[in-house]
Amino acid sequence: MAAFLAQESSVDGVGAPICTGVFLFGCELNSHARSYTFKVSEEDDSDHTLALNTVCLSEGAKDECNIVEVVGRNYHNQEIAVPVANLKLSCQPWLSLNDFQLQPPVTFRLRSGSGPVHLAGLHQIFHRQDILEDGFSEEDEEFIEEEELSEEEELSPVKPAKKKQRKS
Secondary structure (H helix, E strand, O other): OHHHHOOOOOEOOEEEEEEEEEEEEEEEEOOOOOEEEEOOOOOOOOEEEEEEEEEEEOOOOOOOOEEEEEEEEOOOOOEEEEEEEEEEOOOEOEEEEEEEEEOOOEEEEEEEOOOOEEEEEEEEEEEEEEOOOOOOOHHHHHHHHHHHHHHHOOOOOOOOOOOOOOOO
């Protein structure tokens, strides 16, 4: 899942992914809406990541165990459900997930309890950068041209100062 986040070398004329957008994500699970599915259009050729930061109980929550699970796909493309939070108003009303990264489609389910439970995070969109025929992108070429110009403008070397002789 996170392999596309690493800076990889160019393969087949496609460069490392460029993050082009970061958007807030939030949803609420409760007794009326026990699940929420985060998905993107199949026609979208960008890579999407959902980084969950916080799961918390909100106003109106009862002092009961609220178990939130994530339903996604594992390495073998089989559906898997994993509990990520067990919240109770009197002892643990919120939990930090430290940018727990998921790749859509993913479903959040309130397995037990009545909530309301809020999930918050960031939706990140990555696009692959096209590489020009010579292996440099347009941005790389602009940077190289700027470097060449700055090298031409180098200052002359500093000459050592002459010592004043003392008259005796």
